[in-house]
Amino acid sequence: MDLYELTTEPIDINAVARRIVPAECGATVTLDGYARRFTREKDGTTRETEYLVYEAYEPMALKEMAKLIEAARLKFEISNVGIVHRLGRLEIGETSVVISVAAPHRKAAFAACEWLIKELKHTVPIWKKEVYADGEAWAEGESA
């Protein structure tokens, strides 16, 4: 069974990975994306983040997540997919997104997981605000 959810509670990574495991599979690849404290800027300076705030256009985000899962299954030899994205305030080190992909063989699972996070960052309507000691800014991703 696939799953795709938005939550304001901390994400239990193992639970996401385990919930998608079907009998015919031999490997699950799970991405744990979490809030980073230090970001290297293009000009070589380093910026320090204190915490993050995520918000989503929730009904559309869930639809886009479902579409991504369907597209991934057409593109890769995979079975079930689980995607959970956290919303609200996240402290440094807390998990913001989990993507688990179960497949008969690991190669397809790795490829699909990489493809899914890349697409999620381009299409799923979720936005991240970075809060620094001296200000804050909404991150603007690359256009879809």
Next chain:
Amino acid sequence: MQITTLFFGATADAAGTREAKIAINDGTTVRELIEKLRTDYTGLATHKLLFALNEEYAETDTIIKDGDEVAIFTAVSGG
């Protein structure tokens, strides 16, 4: 006719609201709506805007219908 516009993240800050019901003329396209919003909410001027029509990405020449929900936002940054 009346439609609902939704704003998120940077566009919500720029518009000073998360949701606005607005009246538009029949035959208005998404492109025309966004031009109107840039005039109504000058804070939007500096942002490259994306949009969704009734929870789906749409073309800018799509004609908006009565009761539609149009979301206006900047490039997504989840993950």
